[in-house]
Every structure is written in C-alpha cells, then in structure tokens.
Amino acid sequence: MDSTFTKSFFINNRFKLRASLPHDYPVVLIANGSLQRSNDTTYPFQQDSNFWYLTGLQEPDLILVMHETDEYLILPQTNTVKTIFDGEIDGVALQNRSGVKTVYAAAEGWQRLTTELRVPKKIYTVMPATRFEPQARMYANPAQRYTLEKLRRRIAGLVSHDVTRQLDQLRIRKQAPELAAIERAVRITTETIAELRATTQLTNLQTEYALEAAITNGFRKRGASGHAYAPIVASGKHAATLHYVSNNGLLGANELVVADVGAEYEHYAADITRTLACNRPTNRQQAVLDAVIDIQHYAANLLRPGVFLRDYERAVAAYTGTALYKLKLTTNQRDMRAVRTYFPHASSHFLGLDVHDVGDYELPLEESMVLTCEPGIYIPEEGIGVRIEDDLVITADGNTNLSADCSYNAYVL
C-alpha cells in the first residue's frame, strides 16, 4: 500500500519541533513499548502518536535523539529468540522511512547518548502522560518512564524539560497529507454505513455484534487498518451508556441504534455517529432524531476561525435546552440541569492521530484544525438514544463537513 506520508513530512515535523525550542539541549524521544496481554502474548502494538508524528516508525522501544544539526535512532536491545519470532529490525528501512540518517544498535547508541549528556545534563523530552491514572485508572505506556529512569541513573542530576505543549501546537493544525488521511478514513466509514443501508442488511441483522461485524468488514475491505477506537453499537437504552462497547445486545425491532464508529487509515482517525433504525421510527423517536439533526446544523454552523470552544459549547447547550423543552423533557428552556442529564457530553473534540486528539481547548479555532460535531439526546426512561456525529475541517471562513454525504435518516428503504 502506498503511503500518503513521505519522509519529508517527518523531517519537516522534527525541524519545526526543534525550531520551537528556546535552548539547544538534545531532544530525546521515546517510542512506546509492547504491552503484555498474558504470558508471552502482547496486545496489538500501538505507537506513541508523537513518536510516529516525528518519525513515521512503528517499531517499539526506539529512541530518537535530535541535536540542532545531527540526529540518530537507538534500536532496542535484541536477542536470538526475539529475532526468530519477530524478525530482524531493518535499520535501512527505518532510515528510509524517517529520514534519520544514523541508526545505532543499543549498546553503541546508549554510549553516545550518555557521553553527550554529561555536559548539559539537560534534555527535552515528552514526559509520561499520567494524568488519567488516578482519575480513570488508565495507565500510561511504561516505556517513557523506564527509559527516563535509566537515563537518570546514568546521568546524575539530569533535568528533563517537557515538550508536550510544543508538539500539541504542531499537531493541532493539520497538514495536507494528514487531511488526506483523515478524509480517507472518513470516506471508508461513510461508504461502509451507506453500504449497510443500501443492501438492507440492517433489517436482517438481529444483534449489535452482527452490525459491528458488518462495519468491521466494511472498514477492512476498504483498506483501513481497523477501528480508530472501540466501536459503539448501542440499541435502545444502551445508547445512554456513552462508551457502551460490549455490543452484545439484540437490535430491538422497534429501537433506534446508535453506531459510533470510525475507521483508522494510516494512523489517522475518523469518528462518525449515525442513529439507525431497523423499522420506521415511531413519532416520538423521529421527533428526538429531528431535534438532534437540528442541533447538529446549528452547532456545525458555529464552527469557524476565531470561535472559542467554551463559547460554542455554551451556545450548543442553550440550544439543546430549547429542544428538550419542545420534546417536553423539561418545563424550562433554560434548565441546564436537564441539558446535563439528557446531553451529558461535550459537543466537539479534536480529531487526528488520536480519536480524542491533542489541542488547546482554550485557544480560538484556526484554519486546518479538525473537529467532530456530535450533539445527542439520551432518554433512558423511554429507551431512546440519539447521536449524530460529523467530522469537520476548519477553513478560512467556516468549515467543511467531511461526512456531509452520509445521510442523517435513521431508516432508509
């Protein structure tokens, strides 16, 4: 498969990162490591997004060192057993992909690195992202921590400066090949949803997992690497659990089903939601659906350069309040508690290498940022959940909806 990304993309990203840093300390960046699933079996490897952005490399446990005029990669320690099972690491392929000219075996590379760090005793690096550990019991990939600890053992008094913010600033504005990859991921997703409708497969499916399987099939046969995140296929009241991913329930004949799915193409994510129905929706279901479609139009029209997301979220919440009033879910249009009950999530997030991509939610929107727009209304007591989600690129004077050709209709026959 041809890549949308040439090595100049990665070389240029490294140059821009270097140029954004005030001092000439070396930049030391650490790839993710493999994670144990059980015994000697690993989870599918997921590269650190920043590391990929700067190198295009998929191998675990690499180290990238960047000086002002010189840069090199350090390979992980290897052994015969690992080589037999996983194959040899091809240093030349790593050079060709990343544009980094020098690749060292572990011992040689570590020797150069520790020698170089003895004088400045200062590095720029990406500090392990541990902020979700206490809050969500979600642990960061340990590779960065282990490697930094190893460096600190070898260089007493080593000081690390975090460059996460500088990388976020680069990644938030998408370049042409990134937009091409996102557009492709979106197209694969919308074509898959359209195919499900056209072939009336939906009417014949009995379960959430059968629908999930049809979507997975649609993604892979169109060249996606897979899902950009665990797919959500939630029938009826399941949709009220926002990250419902078990997808083991029945597709209720008279229920709406929320399909929140996105293909991943060349590391970039799509994130699309459509609310579908196996039969003609009831008047009540259609009223909720129409309300969400209306909010979607309202919200998408607000997204343009200069807009602050907090103002946008407030406006969408207020508009949703009016919709809830019309649906007789509250007696007061300004009832923000009702809004939080029936629409308990944000309306937009950044999209890119990560489905919830990096970006500063305090800064005004700018051209080339990519966001989702995803209002919803969830009424568990009525067994109704509706969400509509599109992926938008901010343009000079507004935005382009990449998923505009994917119908909002729940029931198409």
Ligand SMILES: [Mn+2]
């Ligand atoms: Mn989303």
